Amino acid sequence: MPEAILAQLAVRPGELVLDCTAGRGGHAALLAAETGPDGTLYLCDLDPGNLDFAAARVKAETGVPTVSLQGSYVRAPRDLRGDGIAVDAVLADLGFASTQVDDAERGFSFLRDGPLDMRMDPGGPVTAADLLAGSDERELARIIHEYGEEPLSRRIARNIVQKRAVDPIATTADLAGLVRDAYGQRAASSRLHPATRTFQALRIAVNDEFGALDGLLRQVLEAAEAIGAGQPTWLADGARVAFLTFHSLEDRRVKRAFAELDRRGLGSAPARMPILPSETEIAINTRSRSAKLRVAVVGDRAERA
Numbered sequence: 001m002p003e004a005i006l007a008q009l010a011v012r013p014g015e016l017v018l019d020c021t022a023g024r025g026g027h028a029a030l031l032a033a034e035t036g037p038d039g040t041l042y043l044c045d046l047d048p049g050n051l052d053f054a055a056a057r058v059k060a061e062t063g064v065p066t067v068s069l070q071g072s073y074v075r076a077p078r079d080l081r082g083d084g085i086a087v088d089a090v091l092a093d094l095g096f097a098s099t100q101v102d103d104a105e106r107g108f109s110f111l112r113d114g115p116l117d118m119r120m121d122p123g124g125p126v127t128a129a130d131l132l133a134g135s136d137e138r139e140l141a142r143i144i145h146e147y148g149e150e151p152l153s154r155r156i157a158r159n160i161v162q163k164r165a166v167d168p169i170a171t172t173a174d175l176a177g178l179v180r181d182a183y184g185q186r187a188a189s190s191r192l193h194p195a196t197r198t199f200q201a202l203r204i205a206v207n208d209e210f211g212a213l214d215g216l217l218r219q220v221l222e223a224a225e226a227i228g229a230g231q232p233t234w235l236a237d238g239a240r241v242a243f244l245t246f247h248s249l250e251d252r253r254v255k256r257a258f259a260e261l262d263r264r265g266l267g268s269a270p271a272r273m274p275i276l277p278s279e280t281e282i283a284i285n286t287r288s289r290s291a292k293l294r295v296a297v298v299g300d301r302a303e304r305a
């Protein structure tokens with residue numbers, strides 16, 4: 001939804017913009033074109049390959065200065081504050097990049113056989129194989145139920161524990177096969193591939209996706225409080241903050257935080273309903289069918305906007 005993001009963030013020449021999830025730099029390059037050479041793009045990504053690609057793309061396409069912050073976006077506010085920077089606009093386009101899911105060696109996809117890795121940051125501490133080897137049955141069922149909303153979470157967790165007692169579960173094909181076995185006859189009538197929810201759950205756990213999202217949302221609220229108290233913080237008064245989410249577990253968190261911002265008079269998040277992709281966009285990019293965009297304006301200037 002690039003047009004909607006640009007319209008909602010309404011970046012002006014010379015502004016400072018934080019792209020929390022730079023990915024392949026598509027949105028960052030568009031935002032940089034709006035800031036122009038007097039602005040700066042702060043680019044963050046867990047994946048160093050994507051981050052370097054995004055920085056090079058912004059430079060090549062716009063010449064706008066960039067600052068790279070490799071690691072989780074949850075740490076970006078502290079880095080910005082440490083340097084005395086307050087950004088005017090923030091974008092978080094959540095989830096994984098197509099380069100990650102398309103690479104069998106990264107282990108994100110049940111459609112491509114590869115090692116069960118799933119780390120967005122290849123230097124991250126825990127792989128999906130580690131989680132499957134080291135978590136007890138109850139914890140596995142919790143992860144698969146909570147992060148994947150998988151109705152057969154307990155049965156799948158039991159299969160994992162039984163299988164790993166014989167052989168380690170090392171590949172995406174091992175895990176996909178094991179989930180299919182847990183589904184049995186139901187696999188034929190399942191609308192989704194039976195492994196979809198289990199893979200989503202493990203990816204979320206490996207990359208601590210909800211920990212990062214909750215942490216960033218909390219820091220947006222704290223920044224709004226600081227602005228209200230006239231204290232310096234990492235967001236400028238009137239900063240626009242946009243979240244593009246891809247499933248209800250993410251959208252629910254953003255919706256709740258923005259409602260609190262609004263209720264406490266710390267900013268404004270006017271639209272109750274998120275902005276959704278057009279039919280044309282869904283036809284071009286099927287992944288966008290579940291996208292939801294929510295935007296808030298933070299601080300006292302939100303009242304006057």
Ligand SMILES: C[S@@+](CC[C@H](N)C(=O)[O-])C[C@H]1O[C@@H](n2cnc3c(N)ncnc32)[C@H](O)[C@@H]1O
Pocket residue numbers: 020021022023024025026027028044045046047050071072073074093094095096097098120207209212
């Ligand atoms: C959907 S892609 C972003 C695409 C990007 N907007 C573009 O235009 O190319 C999501 C990116 O976010 C990164 N990511 C996911 N969770 C992250 C986190 N907690 N901190 C930093 N980056 C994260 C992924 O590594 C991936 O590159």
